[in-house]
Amino acid sequence: MSRKVLLIEDEPNITEAIRFLLTREGWQVETHAEGTDAVQVILAAEPDLVILDVMLPGKSGMDVLRDLREHENMARLPVLMLTARGQSRDREMAENAGVSRFMTKPFSNSEVLTAVRDLHAQASQS
Amino acid sequence: MATLNVLILVCLGYVVLLFGVAFAADRLAAAGRGRWLRSPLIYTLSLSIYCTAWTFYGAVGNAARSGLEFVTIYIGPTLVMISWWWGLRKLVRVGRSQRVTSIADLVSSRYGKSNTLAICVTILAVLGGTPYIALQLQSITLSFSIFAEADPSGLYREGSSVFWVAAGLAVFAILFGTRNLDVNERHHGVVTAIAVESVVKLFALLAVGIFVVWGVAGGIGPIMDRIDASEIGQWQVDGGRWTAITFLSAAAFVCLPRMFQVMVVENDDEGHLRTAAWAFPLYLLLMSLFVIPIAVVGLDLLPAGSNPDLFVLTVPLSQGNDWLAMLSFIGGFSSATSMVIVTAMALSTMVSNHLVMPIWLSMQESKSSVSGDVRTIVLLARRISIAVIMCLGFFYYRLSGGGAALASIGLVAFAGISQILPALVGGLFWRGATRTGALAGLSVGFGLWIYTLLLPGMGGWVMPETVLQNGPFGIGWLRPQAMFGLEGIDPMTHTVLWSLALNTIAFCVTSLLSFPSPLERLQGAQFVNVFDHSVAPRGWSGSVAQSEDLMIMTQRILGAAPAQEFFQLEAEKQGGRGRLPEPTPGFLERLERELSGSVGAATAHAMIGQIVGGSSVSVEDLLAVADESAQLLEYSGQLEAKSAELSRTARQLRDANAKLTQISMQKDAFLGQVSHELRTPMTSIRAFSEIMRDTEELSPEEKTRYAAIIHDEALRLTRLLDDLLDLSVLESGQVSLNMGEATLHAVLDRASSTALAGAERPLKIKRTKVSERISLHTDLDRLGQVFINVISNAQKYCDAAEPVLTITAHDVGGQAVVDFVDNGSGIPPEAQSMVFEKFARVGIDKAGGAGLGLAICDEIMQRLGGEISYLPGQGGAAFRVSLPLAYRQAAQ
CATH class of the missing domain: 1.10.287 (Helix Hairpins)
Structure with a gap:
């Protein structure tokens, strides 16, 4: 069974790095670089997990997550959020918006992999 | 036969008794005890000061001469007391609320604090009062002489005895009338002494009367027979004269300075008037009860030619009843002394307040500002005034020789003092009354009184007989006793009729024709509507409900904590349960003192007055507040x-x-x-x-x-750090400019080649070389940095298929203006305003810029004295760089 991850990130180099890592782990990686239509893309792609950047063109990752959680069946979709701003307020906002895991850039590859594995495992069990 | 020595001893003893009473009463009042001192009874008895020696001796004399006419003197006040008590109440209320000190003060206060009026009234009162005082001295002397005639030692000297009597009375009046430092304070001592005296004189007269009826005549039946047989018993009523005298006595009862003193100034509670309204007429009735019997018996018993004014004394003496005569003497002595003392007090107040003090103050003004204790000056002035008034009385007595009958002197004084009546009553009830009107009325009435009554009465050396007969300069209608051809009536009636009628007319007409000053209008309203403005008659008094209001007010003035502390303390002092004290007069006075420390005395008084309503706010208060x-x-x-x-x-x-x-x-x-x-x-x-x-x-x-x-990412980091440092240096203003000379053309050449070096996408640049021949004096490297930034932005972001950047230059009034317009889709309007903000990147920054470029450009252009701006509406992205041709750094 293939596991699908949707990576929403506007930095091409970061997108490439994560794609590399997760593909090797056996994930099917889809990517998107815009905030504006991110919710529609997620709904259409039906991923097992979403990796979401905060500073996206058009619409912030926070708003994307908030809107996503309002959709049916999307309340429990694991969402791993990445941000380069790293202020404590952002973590708070993300938690209020319904994030599953929040990580600050720059991250170590193993951290990202562990987070993705954990989130997926939790989602599969329940 | 009692010797003169015994008489003098008794007199001295009596005076000492009076001193004792007055002193004790003052002590009691000062200690805050002796509530009975302020009882309606004392008030009523003090009113009986109306009955002077003139009434005591003169009523009998009057009855012996003119029959029942003496009754009119009693009917006047009785009518006033019974039917006009509401008018008196108003008078008392006004006097209390305005804190007037005399009738002159009241009249002047009503008419806008006019001192001219006060002086007029004062002079009138002194002129009317002096003969009256002389009259009392005369009565004492006459009664002395009765005893002296019988005294074997022959030591009696009339002149010196009058002097000593006058001096003694002056001392008494000074001691007790001006004892208190506060000139507005009531004189409990004097009032109480007067009350005692009024009891003594009533008792004496009743004793003589009872002795005459039952001891001499042998009962009520025989005395009635004697009266019927006597001339006095014939009921001869001169309607005009009776009405005139009744009216005069009524007017004098209200206007006499001494009556005003006891009725208004010394009044403690206007409720006392209610008692006095029936008790005082009763007193007058008792006083007049035995007048006719004594007169009739006197006429019968004593030889023809005896002075009927002294029947009260001579009848008991002739019957050998020395002790009764002595008592009678003390009664007459009481009547005289009480009148003299109070009149002296009242007149001295007027004289010192309205004559002496204004003069003294104006003298002070010319020297320096008034300082020191004015009150001691006031008291001194009052003491001297008393002495002077007594002297005046004494000299009047010596000059007049004591010849005229007691009653006639009294009536002349009555007629004089009654001239105040129109101004007084008009002032109380008519808001239209003005100062000019009052002055006109007073002058007319006063003049007529002097001309028609006072001068003719003084004898031929003052007013020749020819004037009386034919009028001055032969003008018939100006004859003093037949003004305007009104002949054949009694001179007294004549004077009363003309003086009061013309006085009233002058007062009314002049009032209507003149305009009151604002102060007069204000005071007029205060007087006429006194019952609307004031409620409580005595000091401060109030209900517990008002304590809360007082508390609220006090908190506002003193602050919450001190106010609460003060009230708490007061409540404890009163021993009450609550936190709020009862608004007793004492508490209110202390509160007023406390508040006046913060807001001034007048304001404090007015504020408490507002809440407690104890006294209306007088104009003085208002002025002080202002x-x-x-x-x-x-x-x-x-x-x-x-x-x-x-x-x-x-x-x-x-x-x-x-x-x-x-x-x-x-x-x-x-x-x-x-x-x-x-x-x-x-x-x-x-x-x-x-x-x-x-x-x-x-x-x-x-x-x-x-x-x-x-x-690449490491390079991006480096670039970012470079930009940040550059921006930081530019923003801090610490950048040093490296000035140089070059043409715009050269700068653009270098910039475009740098910007396009190694560019992946081709960018075509269109330039007009002729227009670029502008020589610049500026920091060429910094300017080049701006151009590079703008050109590379076009290179990076222009989204046209074949990107073209058009550069045009102008020289506009010493300014080089360079426009950069590309053929792309341009910057969306909502983003145009923020392109110069730090980190402002429009759309997806694929080129990996940090978004600091234009912010840096903006800073550089400001340093160079120019600017960079976005040009909207040019099709593509368009930037305009403008700068001065020759930039002088010093100008910055």
Whole structure:
């Protein structure tokens, strides 16, 4: 069974790095670089997990997550959020918006992999 | 036969008794005890000062001469007391609320504090009062002489005895009339002594009467027979004269200075009038009860030619009843002394307040400002005035020789003092009454009184007989006793009729024709509507409900804690259960003192008055308040200026704080941005270096590619840091400009070649070389940096298929203006305003710029004395750079 991850990130180099890592782990990686239509893309792609950047063109990752959680069946979709701003307020906002895991850039590859594995495992069990 | 020595001893003893009574009463009052001192009974008895020696001796004399006419003297006051008590109440209320000290003060106060009026009334009162005092001295002397005639020692000297009597009375009046330092204080001692005297004189007269009826005549039946047989018993009523005298006595009862003193000034409670309204007529009735029997018996018993004024004394003496005669003498002595003392007090108050003090104050004014204790001056003036008034009485007595009958002197004085009546009553009930009207009425009445009654009565050396007969200069209708051809009536009636009628007419007409001053109108309203303005008759008094209001007011003035402490203390002092004290007069006075420390005495008084309603606010209060308010206003003006300054400072601080907050927020946002811009390349670098470290099976292509990414991102980081440092230097203003000379053409040449070097996408640049021949004196490197930025932006972001950048230059009034317009889709209007903000990147920044370029350009252009702006509506993205041709750094 293939596991699908949707990576929403506007930095091409970061997108490439994560794609590399997760593909090797056996994930099917889809990517998107815009905030504006991110919710529609997620709904259409039906991923097992979403990796979401905060500073996206058009619409912030926070708003994307908030809107996503309002959709049916999307309340429990694991969402791993990445941000380069790293202020404590952002973590708070993300938690209020319904994030599953929040990580600050720059991250170590193993951290990202562990987070993705954990989130997926939790989602599969329940 | 009692010797003169015994008589003198008894007199002295009696005077000592009076001193004792007055002294004790003063002590009691000062100690706050002796409520009976302020009882209606004492008040009523003090009113009986109306009955002077004239009444005591003269009524009998009058009856012996003119029959029942003496009754009119009693009917007047009785009518006033019974049917006009409401008018008296108003008078008393006004007097209390305005805190008047005399009838002159009241009249002047009503008509706008006119001192001219006060002086008029004072002179009138002194002129009317002096003969009256002389009359009392005469009665004492006459009664003395009765005893002296029989005294074997022959030591009696009339002149010296009058002098000593006058001096003694003066001392008494000074001691007890001007004892208190507060000139507005009531004289409990004097009033009580007078009450005692009034009991003595009533008792004496009743004793003589009873002795005459039952001891001499042999009962009621025989005395009635004797009266019927006597001439006196014939009921001869001269309607005009009776009406005139009744009216006069009524008017005098209200207007006489001494009556005003006891009725209004010494009044403690206007409720006392209710008792006096029936008790005083009763007293008069008792006083007049035995007048006719004594007169009839006297006429029968004593030889023809005996002075009927002294029947009260001579009848008991002739019957050998020395002790009764002595008692009678003490009664007459009482009547005389009480009248003299109170009149002297009342007149001295007027003289010192309205004659002496104004003169003294004006003298002070010319020297320096009034300082020191004015009250001692006032008291001194009053003491001297008493002495002077007594002297006047004494000299009048010596000059007049004591010949005229007692009653006629009394009536002349009555007619004189009654001239105040129109102004007084008009002032109380008619708001239209004016000062000019009052002055006119008083002058007319006063003049007529002198002309028609006083002067003709003084004898031929003052007014020749020819004037009386034919009028002055033969003008018949100006004959003093037949004015305007009104002949054949009694002179007294004539005077009363003309003087009061013309007085009233002059008063009314002049009032109607003149306009009152604002102060007069104010005072007029206070007087006429006194019952609307004032409630409580005595000092301060109030209900517990008012304590709360007082508390609220006090808190506002003193502050919450001190006010509560003060009230608590007062409540404890009163031994009450609650936290609020009863508003007793004592408490209110202390409160007033407490408050006056903060807001001034007048304001404090007015404020408490507002709540307790104890006394209306007088004009003096208002003026004092206005005075204080002016000071307060000035003070509050200063405060206001201070507070405006403070609020200005506060606003500046607030602005500064808002600016700081804004700057702090901008700094936070900036740091967030910087963090983001730094972390993003670092993320790629870290991710790919970890991949390269941890992944063994990487292909060489992959390795090359990932290393390139790491390299690019490292360069991006370096660029970002360079930009940040550049911006920071520019913003701090510490940048030093490296000035040089070049043409615009040369600068653009260098910039475009640098910007386009190594560019992946081609960008065509259109330039007009002729227009670029503008020589510039500026920092050429910095300007080139701006051009490079703008050109490379066009190179990076122009989204046209074949990107073209058109550069045009103009020389506009010493300014070089360079426009950069590309053929792309341009910057959306909502983003145009923020392109010069730090980290403002429009759309997806594929080129990896930090978004600091244009912010740096903006800073550079400001340093160069020019600007960079976005030009909307040019089709593509369009920037205009303008700068002065020759930039002088010093101008910055």
